[in-house]
Amino acid sequence: MELSIESPWLQKNRRTALERFETLGYPTEKLEDWRFTNVDQIKEGGFKPNPLARMIAVPKTLDAMFPVNAFACRLVFINGRYSSPDSSLPSATSPLTVCPFSTMSEADSRCLERTTDISNVQAERPFTNLNAALFSDGVFCRIAPHAILQKPIAILYLTHPALPDLAVHPRILIVAEPGSQSVVMETFWGDGSQPYFTNAVTEIIVNENAFVEHVRVQNEDKSAFHIGALFSTQKGNSRFLSHVFALGGKLARNEIYSALNAQGAVCGLNGLYLGTGRQHMDNHTTIDHVGAHCASNELYKGVLSGNARGVFNGRIIVRPQAQKTDAVQRNKNLLLSNTALVNTKPELKIYADDVKCKHGATIGRMDPDQIFYLRSRGLAAEDAKSILVYAFISDMIEKIESIELKNLVESIVRASYIDNRKWQ
Amino acid sequence: MAPLLEIKNLHAKIGDQAILQGINLNVHSGEVHAIMGPNGSGKSTLANILAGRDGYEVTEGEVFYQGKNLLPISPEDRAVAGIFLSFQYPVEIPGVSNTYFLKAAYNAIRKRKGQEELDAIDFLRLIKEKAKSVEMDEALLSRSVNEGFSGGQKKRNEILQMAVLEPIFAILDETDSGLDIDALRIVSEGINVLRSPERSMLVITHYQRLLDYVQPDFVHVLSGGRITKSGGKELALELEEKGYSWVGK
Structure with missing residues (x-):
């Protein structure tokens, strides 16, 4: 399958990303950011994209959860490929532009240039580079200035491969223009299938005075590997609200990098990880206070039973110019067995002197x-x-x-x- | 007629400490028994053992309820059989609404008895009517169970639960503690409304004042893990006057 967007600049970006990935290699536990999460199984799994992976029918229960008329649009990807018959797009007159990369015009696809030519923050992350090198399809969303979307945007990744080594590298770019308001839900779903590897990257740009609420439900198959990275960039007086619900996967990692780049930006990061059996649920978040007078509020909760392991690492950076920052971070865990385990670690890097930063972590039993x-x-x-x-x-x-x-x-x-x- | 509850020579300890040292008590249907006694005499231990709480070791003796050996039965099965404990310290459960909790409990019991479960609308009607009977603010029904409730509201909530679950044998553990005089009156009225020939009560209290409102048929004095004196309601008045030292250890 040849993408219509394989223009020279994209090919160049892919090559650069691949070179960076090859230099970085798969992360090891020697790296501070990967101390508690061993990805050898992903490395050795031989997972690779397969443009011939078969399409399957969307299960009825899943289909019923996302009724087409309840959403501004519904984009369905099956085994990494856009499924047009299962999807519905907004009308041409809608203030919402949504399209899968594979159907984008050459002109529209130029907007991808800035997201695939990734920033320094993204460049240091092995799996984000891998995604940039290998993504085959994804979603571009743009909410027009001052548009208020009445219904949420639904993006559904259903992975249920017949063969055991499929890798899916979803990529989602959301641009919320100034003063717009929107809600986006990403759902990753897999059940009863062969092991596979999802390596998703979502980038959200929240412009001045815009509001984006983003919900990610990760309910991958219990044998699957999932790395999901989210990069949000906020401009002045914007608001971004993220909710991550991690339920599935054998090994799952949720990475968020949230940058508050200009005065008055506010973000809320909420996360819930529910680990059972031998699941490994990792959460690494970074909130980067760049602008002054910004506020962030983070709450992550975990429930771990059986032999499950949870990781929470919450980094807050307050840059020297980010005076009057107000940051609150909390992590609460409930352990339901004697063999469940959680590693929780706040990481505050504060370079400004007039700031309020609070953090706390608890681990309890029933x-x-x-x-x-x-x-x-x-x-x-x-x-x-x-x-x-x-x-x-x-x-x-x-x-x-x-x-x-x-x-x-x-x-x-x-x-x-x-x-x-x-x-x- | 056989007693509803029959306690025979009950001995129990917590860890290495002996708390109950030979309790004998019979409660028949419709009777209200008051158990009075100084702090540390074993009143709450007795209440908790009857409700099936963990952490107590029965070393000797037996308890029969409706003719069956009570002690091996789980707390939830005791509730299904009609036993209810009004807690001395009602537990706060953040995140669970009072109505949701009571409906789940009510329907769990009905289901176990093979009765039809009540739907949300019918249950709401029932709980609102019962809340009125204990003068409980309806706003508390949608709040989390006991979370941020005052002492009086918590105790009223216990009586509300009793009114909804309609037990056969209710144990009221220090229901009067921490109540001001108005709350005491309201809670007592709530208890009195539930008195019936089919319902027995064990009212555990440190002070006589609750018994001014809820008049018992029998009063027992618990001291040093044993019942040292039993009598009619006049015994409570005598105790109030002479103090627990009068009945001895």
């Missing part, structure tokens, strides 16, 4: 008094625990401001984690 209280009212022990697990995580769902997505995420979390007692 409260036996609460369990007894519920049981004494007639709830079976497992139901009581189920209620308490949901109580711990429910505020992360409540933080979603879009009512439609809040309800959708609640139903996904309930079905994939609570009701089937996966947390046990």
